[in-house]
Amino acid sequence: VWLRRCTHYLSIVVVAVNSTLLTINAGDYIFYTDWAWTSYTVFSISQTLMLIVGATYYLTFTGVPGTATYYALIMTVYTWIAKGAWFALGYPYDFIVTPVWLPSAMLLDLVYWATKKNKHSLILFGGVLVGMSLPLFNMVNLITVADPLETAFKYPRPTLPPYMTPIEPQVGKFHNSPVALGAGAGAVLACTFAALGCKLNTWTYRWMA
DSSP states (O other): OHHHHHHHHHHHHHHHHHHHHHHHHHTOHHHHHHHTHHHHHHHHHHHHHHHHHHHHHHHHHHOOTTHHHHHHHHHHHHHHHHHHHHHHTTOSOOSOOOOTHHHHHHHHHHHHHHTTSOHHHIIIIIHHHHHHHHHHHHHHHHHTSOOHHHHHHHSOOOOOOGGGOOOOOOOSSGGGOHHHHHHHHHHHHHHHHHHHHHHHHHHHHHHHO
C-alpha cells in the first residue's frame, strides 16, 4: 500500500510541476512579444493536456468527484509559489495568476459525478469539455499579464537568430483564431490524455500488486 501511495503522490507532483512550468512560459513576455497568438494557442493546448491527464489520474485513483478540482488547486498554488519566486528574483512577472484550471476541472468532476463514475463518459465528455473550455478561460490569464511590449523594452534580450525569427500569424480569420485553434485541438487531444490518465491509474495498481 505504501508503495502505491508513494507512486501516486510522485505522479501528482511531477505532472503539477510540469503544468506550473508551462503556465510560466505561457505568460513569458519573450514568448508573448515574439509569438503573440501562436504561443497562446500552443501553451493553452499544453496546459489542457497537463491538467486533464493529472486530474483524470487523480480522479479515477480516488474515485471521489471533486478531486479533479482539488488537483487544479494544487497546480494553482504551485504556480503562485513559482511565480512568486521568479518575481522575487527580479524577473518581469505579475505575481497574481488567475486560477484558470479550476472551472475546467469542475466540469470534469461534474461529468464524473453525473455519469455515475463512468470512465468512458469521463474520457469522452470530460475530455471535450476541458479541451474546449480551458483555452477560453486562459484568455483571462492575459488580462493579468503586464503589457508585453512595455516589458520587452524595459527588459531587453539578445536579438533572435534568423532561424528563430517568428512569422507574424494571421489572426483575423476564424480558423486562425487562437481560442478556436486551442479549443479544437484541445478537445481532440484531451480525450486521448484523459484515457491515458485512466490507464496510468490501472498500471499503477498492476505495478504495485
